[in-house]
Amino acid sequence: MAVHVANEKRRDTPAAGPLDPARLRADFPILAATVRGNPLVYLDNAATTQKPRAVIDAIARYYTEYNANVHRGVHYLSQIATQAYDEARRKAAAFLGATVDCEVIFTRGATESINLVAHSYGRQRVLPGDEILITGMEHHSNIVPWQILCKETGATLRVVPVDDDGNLVMEEFDRLLNEHTRLVAVTHVSNALGTVNPIRDIAARAHAVGAAVLVDGAQSAPHMPVNVRELGCDFFVCSGHKMYGPTGIGLLYGRAELLDAMPPYQSGGDMILSVTFEKTIYGRLPSKFEAGTPHIEGAVGLAAALDYLNAVGLGAIAAYERSLLRYAESALRVVPGLRLMGAPRKRAGVIAFTMDAAHPHDISQVLDEAGVAIRAGHHCAQPVMQRFGVPASARASFALYNTREDVDALVQALHEVNRIFA
Numbered sequence: 089m090a091v092h093v094a095n096e097k098r099r100d101t102p103a104a105g106p107l108d109p110a111r112l113r114a115d116f117p118i119l120a121a122t123v124r125g126n127p128l129v130y131l132d133n134a135a136t137t138q139k140p141r142a143v144i145d146a147i148a149r150y151y152t153e154y155n156a157n158v159h160r161g162v163h164y165l166s167q168i169a170t171q172a173y174d175e176a177r178r179k180a181a182a183f184l185g186a187t188v189d190c191e192v193i194f195t196r197g198a199t200e201s202i203n204l205v206a207h208s209y210g211r212q213r214v215l216p217g218d219e220i221l222i223t224g225m226e227h228h229s230n231i232v233p234w235q236i237l238c239k240e241t242g243a244t245l246r247v248v249p250v251d252d253d254g255n256l257v258m259e260e261f262d263r264l265l266n267e268h269t270r271l272v273a274v275t276h277v278s279n280a281l282g283t284v285n286p287i288r289d290i291a292a293r294a295h296a297v298g299a300a301v302l303v304d305g306a307q308s309a310p311h312m313p314v315n316v317r318e319l320g321c322d323f324f325v326c327s328g329h330k331m332y333g334p335t336g337i338g339l340l341y342g343r344a345e346l347l348d349a350m351p352p353y354q355s356g357g358d359m360i361l362s363v364t365f366e367k368t369i370y371g372r373l374p375s376k377f378e379a380g381t382p383h384i385e386g387a388v389g390l391a392a393a394l395d396y397l398n399a400v401g402l403g404a405i406a407a408y409e410r411s412l413l414r415y416a417e418s419a420l421r422v423v424p425g426l427r428l429m430g431a432p433r434k435r436a437g438v439i440a441f442t443m444d445a446a447h448p449h450d451i452s453q454v455l456d457e458a459g460v461a462i463r464a465g466h467h468c469a470q471p472v473m474q475r476f477g478v479p480a481s482a483r484a485s486f487a488l489y490n491t492r493e494d495v496d497a498l499v500q501a502l503h504e505v506n507r508i509f510a
């Protein structure tokens with residue numbers, strides 16, 4: 089029999105309170121895996137997080153109990169699926185602090201959310217002579233769409249530089265911001281450095297010259313409480329798979345007034361009120377931006393992930409991960425020949441480094457032999473690598489289930505890198 093999961097009390101979500109990583113680890117089946125004979129130490133969470141049983145079960149329940157298309161049927165299963173899909177949006181809106189549910193659009197991820205804004209808002213609002221202001225620590229997905237927009241519209245892309253510690257040079261931000269700035273697109277947390285940017289301040293200054301503000305929250309939403317109204321941003325984007333949810337689903341928050349005035353990004357079924365060969369009347373928010381059958385399974389899984397995050401508590405996650413990062417920073421400093429990339433005033437989620445003895449790819453290969461999963465490369469942030477004069481870095485990135493033992497395993501494997509290569 090079909091079960092309506094939307095308001096179902098989850099048995100396997102943790103109770104709110106101080107974060108107990110040992111208990112939380114048991115919620116993630118994959119963390120019991122061994123890799124090449126060693127217990128898995130998963131430190132590639134900025135790329136994607138592992139999924140708790142609650143998310144896996146929610147997706148399985150959708151397919152075993154109420155799989156149907158949404159918004160299209162009066163039959164029972166379609167009603168239940170539609171309810172679950174709408175409930176997922178309600179949860180996402182509450183999670184981000186949106187004023188109304190329709191300010192949240194489901195997309196494929198942060199990348200598509202940024203592309204939606206660049207295509208729709210950008211092509212409507214950006215004119216020759218306008219400027220788009222980004223920063224030197226953006227992920228490629230918050231660079232390339234703006235480059236393309238500038239090329240098409242005759243606008244200019246400006247870039248706020250990054251200092252040696254990995255902080256934005258705010259004096260330069262002030263210098264570059266002017267009445268021609270149409271949009272400021274800035275990452276909340278850098279995926280290459282871990283820097284937490286002062287978004288509230290940036291948004292206030294941008295609004296003072298009449299610019300809109302898009303915040304790339306791909307690396308902040310999993311790690312700290314986010315409230316788009318407190319941040320003061322106009323758009324906020326994030327990816328479900330980096331927040332313990334499934335791949336292929338992401339969120340775009342946009343202020344209703346802006347979304348309302350924006351033209352559709354894609355077109356077809358589900359995004360219309362009426363169609364004749366002469367004229368189409370577009371649907372209202374949020375359907376105007378969700379053409380075609382949506383990622384229902386993704387929305388259901390993401391809703392379960394948000395429930396999970398809320399139950400653990402974003403404040404508790406932020407505090408726990410902060411202390412784990414401090415522990416990791418001092419543990420890594422004792423590895424001979426290891427250089428941390430940047431020392432940002434405020435860091436979340438990520439620590440990147442290079443070693444004298446070995447290229448990041450060799451480092452990650454040796455670590456893999458020990459069951460330690462990190463990432464090596466440019467992390468889709470090549471301008472950051474250029475800024476720090478390296479082709480690539482090794483990056484350990486953390487989640488709520490990582491422990492000091494994980495950090496110790498990382499450090500031990502890095503000593504092995506030195507033993508092999510130095």
Ligand code: PLP
Pocket residue numbers: 134135196197198199200227229230275277278279304306307327468
């Ligand atoms: N922005 C940042 C800061 C990221 O770290 C990433 C992914 O690593 C993205 C955007 C793109 O996310 P997705 O590939 O899920 O669209």
